[in-house]
Amino acid sequence: MPDIKTVQHMKWWGWGVDGVAFSHDDKPSLAPFVQKVIDVDLNAPAEPPMAFEDLAVPASQLSEDLQKALSGALGDEYVVSTDLDRVVHAFGKSLRDLVRIRASDLRRIPDVVVYPADEAQIVAVMDAVLAADAVLIPFGGGSNIAGSLEAPSDETRQVVSLDLGRLNKVLSIDEESGLARIQAGALGPDLEKQLGERGWTMGHFPDSFTHSSLGGWIATRSSGMQSDKFGDIADITRAMRVVQPGGTLATRAVPVTSSGPSVREMILGSEGRLGVITEATVQVHRKPEKRVVIGYFFPDWKRGVAAMQAISASDATPSITRISDSRETQFSFATRKVSKGFSKFMSSALIAVLKRRGWDLEQMCLSFIGYEGSAEHVARQRKLVKKIVAAHGGIGVGEGPGALYDQKKFDTPYIRDFLLDRGALADVSETSASWSHLMPLYDTAVERVQKSFAQLGVKGWVMCHLSHSYHSGACLYFTFAFKAGEGDPVAQYDVVKSAVQQAFMDANGTLSHHHAVGTEHSRWLADDISEPGVQMVSGIFTAVDPGRNLNPGKIV
Ligand code: FAD
Incomplete structure (x- = not known):
């Protein structure tokens, strides 16, 4: 039986594990860049979080009866009320x-x-939770960014966080069908290691991969960076088991079904409101013979996006299609290390070539396209894409930047804490829209965010990339940052966050492509799915959980 000590948690105050942090020491261009764009001095003394002992942790309201019932079910050791555990799960x-x-x-x-x-x-x-009329909140990796875990601040009932960390096994693989049964608490590295030992991969690699779980992915409708090939979690998940108040819901792992409205789809994105997902049957693939990510430059965003659209409409089937706008490209250049990766490929020779072609280097956009499969398949895909890139004025810059991107991708999340220590607020908002609405949506969102900076009187930065391409459209992922002014930083953040989310609604996007609704985005739900849609979702929640015991307050 897995030990409680094997369950990993992130830092209580930030991303990832203790002892790992972002540093700009080896990135000489970053401090001048940040100073220029948001007026924050990275070399000024940082203000790290307070000591845990100084937090004002409210006392536990756990009753003796519920404590006994839980301990009776799990054993004393697995029922924990320390301040640190309670804060980490909040x-x-x-x-x-x-x-x-x-x-x-x-x-x-x-x-x-x-x-x-x-x-x-x-x-x-x-x-036990229902008998005590308490609240139950399932906890996977705790990586969500939509306010999907916090109990309502006026909740008077007892609150129980259910950590799935001990359910971390790949239970079986049906090699004939390419289906694996996996326990819901398995974090990305857990499940890929176990699948990999038998030559398989699930192909789901969100940026939060190292600290998020299968159950959390399903409950938030997650998307990984290789979704162009493997699909989003909604495509990958074929069946699940869910413990609910009335019994255990189980769906069959069939490739497709016409058995009425999809119960599987109802659980996807349910954020703990329809029960606890205990396991899922997911599609798995043989590990590819070859995997490569190639970097490309485009003269500007418009041509780069048009190339991504053309690739999605072509016979090419890359695993990743991603392009950064010119501001995100400049940010990528600013994070380059001395004499490595970017510096090498952004050689003076290359710059001279681009200038000769008449490129404005300020407008240039960096793209990554990923390929995987047999060596022959990869070679053919690269050829197809090369033609499309050239037709849109782009050029390939080889494997160097792609390899660098691949190495850095799981470290990037640490940068937000680093900036926060230095008084800068940085966050993301993402959406999806059809190809015909994508560019107007981009323009609207950038304009609204810039207006919100002006309203706050701050120097801010907004950048974007396109990733996850589909037949009819793609995801746009915006990152914004600014120096917190005097007063409440959360109120300042709300001004910018609301501006970008409202832009999504006004410009035909969805409230989130893969970060879910939670409490952060719930006020835009009716705009997104209409009032009758909201009523339908509420009705399902009430039917399954009439006492509102399951993660109340999320989504609707
Ligand atoms: P948690 O945060 O623990 O929980 C999220 C919600 O799911 C909660 O409502 C919880 O109650 C519910 N839940 C969790 N487990 C279960 C279960 N077994 N049964 C029922 N309900 C459950 N997301 C992406 O999709 N792609 C990305 O690339 C990506 N990158 C990120 C990068 C950073 C730096 C950060 C901070 C977040 C990122 N996210 C990304 C968001 C986040 O990682 C996802 O939402 C992820 O799916 C959450 O999984 P988790 O296990 O951490 O869930």
Whole structure:
């Protein structure tokens, strides 16, 4: 039986594990860049988070009866009420969460954290929670950025956080069908290691891969960077088991079904409101013979996006299509290390070539296209894409930048904490839209964010990339940053965050392509799916959970 000590948690105040942090020491261009664009001095003394002991942690309200019932079901060792466990399970990792936790603004944190070992124990926890009329919040990796974990601040009932960390096994692989049964608490590295040992991959690699779980991915409709090939989690997940108040829901792992409205789809994105996902059957693929990510430059954003659209409409089937706008490209250049990767490929010879072609280097956009499969397949895809890139005025710059991107991708999340230590607020908002609406949506979002900076009177930065291409459209992922002014940083953040989300609604996007609704985006839900849509979702939640015991307040 897995030990509780094997369950990994992130830092209580930020991303990732203790001892790992972002540094700009080996990136000489970053400090001048940040100074220029948001007026923050990276060399000024940083203000790290307070010591954990100085947090004002509210006392646990766990009753003796519920404590006994939970301990009876799991054993004392797996029912934990320490301050650290309760704080770690209280929040996700949105900017709002990080700012609040650093300010000791904790409000209604869980009274207890339970660590069940299997589905039978989860049923027992569910029964105990319902008998006590308490609240149950499933916890995967705690990486969400939509406010999907926090109990409502006025919640008067006891709050139980159910950590799935001990359910981390690949249970079986149906090699004939390419389907694997995996426990919901498995984090990305856990499950890829176990699949990889038998020559398989699930192909789901969100940027949060190292600290997010299969159950969390399903409950938030996650998307990984190789979704162009493997699909989003909604495509990958073929079946699941879910412990609910009325029993355990189980769907069949069939490739497709016409058995009425899709129950599988209802669980996808349900954020713990329809029960605890205990396991899922997912599509897996043989590990590819070859995998390569190639860098390309385009003269400007418009031509780069048109190339991504043309690739999605062509016979080419890359695993990644991604292009940064010119501002994100400049940011990438600013994070380059001395004499490595970017510096090498952005050689003076290359710059001279681009200038000769008449490129304005300020407008240039960096793209990554990924290929995987047999060597022959990869070679053919590269050829197809090369033609499309050339037709849109782009040029290939080889494997160097792609390899660098691949190495850096799971380190990037650490930068937000580094900036926060230095008084800068940085966060993201992402959406998807059809190809015909994509460019107007981009223009609207950038303009609204810049207006919101002006309203706050701050020097801000907004940048964007396109990733996850589909037949009819793509995802646009915006990052914004600014130096916090005097007063409440969360209120300042709200001005910018609301501006970009409202732009998505006004310009035919969705409220989120893959970060879910939570509490952060719920006010835009009716705009997105219409009032009758909201009523339908509410009705399903009420039918399954009439007492609002399951993660109340999220989505609707
Ligand atoms: P948690 O945060 O623990 O929980 C999220 C929600 O799911 C909660 O409502 C919780 O109650 C519910 N839940 C969790 N497990 C279960 C379960 N077993 N049963 C029922 N409900 C459950 N997302 C992407 O899709 N792609 C990305 O590339 C990506 N990059 C990110 C980068 C950073 C730096 C950060 C901070 C976040 C990123 N995210 C990304 C968002 C986040 O990682 C995803 O939302 C992820 O799917 C959450 O998984 P988790 O296990 O951490 O879930």
